[in-house]
Amino acid sequence: ADTKQTMGFQAEVKQLLQLMIHSLYSNKEIFLRELISNASDAADKLRFEAINNDALYGNDTELKIKVSFNKEAKTITISDNGIGMSRDEAIAHLGTIAKSGTKEFFGKLSGDQQADAALIGQFGVGFYSGFIVADKITVETRRAGAGAADGVRWESTGEGDFSVEQIDKPNRGTDIILHLRDGEEELLSSWKLKSIIRKYSDHISLPIVMNKEEWDAEKKETVVKDELETVNQASALWARSKSDITPEQYEEFYKHVSHDFSAPLTYTHNRVEGRSEYTQLLYIPAKAPFDLWDRNKRGGIKLYVKRVFIMDDAEQLMPTYLRFVKGVIDSADLPLNVSREILQESRDVKAIREGSTKRVLGMLEELANAEEQDKKDKYAAFWKEFGQVLKEGVGEDAANKDRLAKLLRFASTHGDTEEQNVALADYVARMKEGQDKIYYVTAESFKAAKNSPHLEIFRKKGVEVLLLTDRVDEWMLSFLTEFDGKELVSVAKGGLDLGKLEDEAEKKEHEETETSYKELVEKMKGALADKAKDVRVTFRLTDSPACLVADEHELSGNLLRMLKAAGQ
Numbered sequence: 001a002d003t004k005q006t007m008g009f010q011a012e013v014k015q016l017l018q019l020m021i022h023s024l025y026s027n028k029e030i031f032l033r034e035l036i037s038n039a040s041d042a043a044d045k046l047r048f049e050a051i052n053n054d055a056l057y058g059n060d061t062e063l064k065i066k067v068s069f070n071k072e073a074k075t076i077t078i079s080d081n082g083i084g085m086s087r088d089e090a091i092a093h094l095g096t097i098a099k100s101g102t103k104e105f106f107g108k109l110s111g112d113q114q115a116d117a118a119l120i121g122q123f124g125v126g127f128y129s130g131f132i133v134a135d136k137i138t139v140e141t142r143r144a145g146a147g148a149a150d151g152v153r154w155e156s157t158g159e160g161d162f163s164v165e166q167i168d169k170p171n172r173g174t175d176i177i178l179h180l181r182d183g184e185e186e187l188l189s190s191w192k193l194k195s196i197i198r199k200y201s202d203h204i205s206l207p208i209v210m211n212k213e214e215w216d217a218e219k220k221e222t223v224v225k226d227e228l229e230t231v232n233q234a235s236a237l238w239a240r241s242k243s244d245i246t247p248e249q250y251e252e253f254y255k256h257v258s259h260d261f262s263a264p265l266t267y268t269h270n271r272v273e274g275r276s277e278y279t280q281l282l283y284i285p286a287k288a289p290f291d292l293w294d295r296n297k298r299g300g301i302k303l304y305v306k307r308v309f310i311m312d313d314a315e316q317l318m319p320t321y322l323r324f325v326k327g328v329i330d331s332a333d334l335p336l337n338v339s340r341e342i343l344q345e346s347r348d349v350k351a352i353r354e355g356s357t358k359r360v361l362g363m364l365e366e367l368a369n370a371e372e373q374d375k376k377d378k379y380a381a382f383w384k385e386f387g388q389v390l391k392e393g394v395g396e397d398a399a400n401k402d403r404l405a406k407l408l409r410f411a412s413t414h415g416d417t418e419e420q421n422v423a424l425a426d427y428v429a430r431m432k433e434g435q436d437k438i439y440y441v442t443a444e445s446f447k448a449a450k451n452s453p454h455l456e457i458f459r460k461k462g463v464e465v466l467l468l469t470d471r472v473d474e475w476m477l478s479f480l481t482e483f484d485g486k487e488l489v490s491v492a493k494g495g496l497d498l499g500k501l502e503d504e505a506e507k508k509e510h511e512e513t514e515t516s517y518k519e520l521v522e523k524m525k526g527a528l529a530d531k532a533k534d535v536r537v538t539f540r541l542t543d544s545p546a547c548l549v550a551d552e553h554e555l556s557g558n559l560l561r562m563l564k565a566a567g568q
């Protein structure tokens with residue numbers, strides 16, 4: 001038989017626990033939201049596994065979450081009859097952090113409590129947030145399908161270690177028992193707990209139940225009855241009509257699906273009817289996650305079929321360049337036993353992806369084109385966090401390329417600041433008389449771009465040049481060759497034709513100069529024979545004596561440097 005065993009937390013868990021207890025104390029009520037959110041996830045997982053194995057329900061088919069408290073013992077208990085955990089699962093899920101981006105997260109912590117609190121929130125606190133109010137947590141759990149003797153008790157004071165032991169547990173699911181710290185007694189109240197649940201967890205689609213309380217006139221005190229009452233609305237939020245949902249409820253639902261701690265930037269909620277029928281509730285986060293650049297990261301969309309949870313991270317539902325979008329898609333057409341393989345080939349899924357992409361782009365356009373300052377600020381914030389990812393779409397999503405091009409923002413010589421706030425349309429509106437091209441320079445850094453000798457002639461003539469310094473830019477530009485009928489041209493490519501920007505007198509003068517330098521140019525060509533393909537007299541420079549240019553059909557210097565760095 002199994003005896004009680006003590007194990008150490010992963011080092012990161014210890015660190016997170018200490019930080020969290022101190023820096024999130026002023027937000028301590030969120031522990032209940034996190035634990036209810038986990039209970040709801042556990043019910044979703046059970047429903048999903050039961051699609052192919054109905055026996056998992058046993059005779060306990062009504063999924064719910066119960067919150068109760070004991071004034072004498074000073075405990076709060078959150079119980080669910082969801083999927084439960086095996087011993088190994090309890091050890092893995094409650095003793096380590098399996099999130100991608102964990103290392104980066106710990107690297108960013110500064111020791112400054114306020115800054116760290118914001119970071120921790122962004123990272124997601126989850127189960128461990130129970131330790132904000134409890135100095136001991138007992139978890140009693142039994143995996144669906146396991147026998148009554150195969151229950152597990154996990155216990156920890158949230159310091160260095162935890163214990164696990166085998167117990168008898170009559171029902172499937174998980175009880176989280178919080179032994180409150182001294183001073184947290186105010187939480188031992190039906191009224192208090194209900195108000196926290198209504199504030200943070202109303203959107204949970206399962207019933208959250210509590211024992212009823214009644215005033216007993218004889219005893220002159222409130223007594224707890226056996227009868228249960230449901231505290232939340234207990235219907236899937238996305239299935240409710242928009243007018244019945246408050247902004248706060250949308251926000252709390254976001255935190256539940258995204259495991260994010262802060263409010264979203266914006267969202268869109270629609271029921272789509274027609275060839276394909278589905279509901280979408282999609283959010284754009286305010287901040288980029290730590291693992292935005294993680295190649296293995298999956299999407300943020302939860303797929304439901306007729307209210308039944310099917311899977312997290314259904315990457316087929318959103319193109320890769322919109323991988324930061326979070327939310328729920330509930331299809332009325334897909335079969336309940338849909339697999340990732342089926343999703344890949346499904347025409348319904350294709351229709352959903354196209355429809356959802358359009359919605360997200362529409363949501364971004366609304367911010368980008370708005371007159372109101374707060375919306376403009378939101379778009380600027382969005383661009384700062386996710387602009388580089390959106391640029392991937394120019395190459396990835398040919399069908400929406402034109403819409404995406406309008407959403408792009410760049411730094412340019414107009415403002416001469418690093419901030420990327422110039423739309424291509426702004427550039428076009430400022431084009432000089434006779435200018436028929438959009439000019440840009442690419443470089444490894446803003447400073448290098450801004451000081452590029454290629455810009456001299458443009459600055460002299462007052463012609464704006466886009467300053468491109470993101471890694472993805474060169475790649476993107478190979479797909480974005482024109483905008484609004486104007487060709488995009490690098491100022492660093494050979495034989496730069498300034499077209500009508502050059503007047504006749506200038507042209508004549510240039511020809512004369514070229515002739516007079518003919519001899520020198522020939523000499524230099526000879527001297528540089530194996531180093532340079534050609535030597536030319538240039539009129540692009542006003543201050544620098546010479547510069548290197550790429551041949552018109554060659555890779556640019558910046559791209560060559562990038563390929564070299566990538567070991568090509």
Ligand code: ADP
Nearest residue numbers: 038039042084085093094125126127128174259
């Ligand atoms: P997250 O919810 O973001 O995965 P948490 O720290 O909240 O992170 O939870 C960690 C893991 O512990 C969950 O992913 C789940 O596997 C497990 N877990 C927590 N609570 C429960 C529960 N009530 N029932 C089953 N598993 C749970």
Ligand code: MG
Nearest residue numbers: 037038126127
């Ligand atoms: Mg959680």
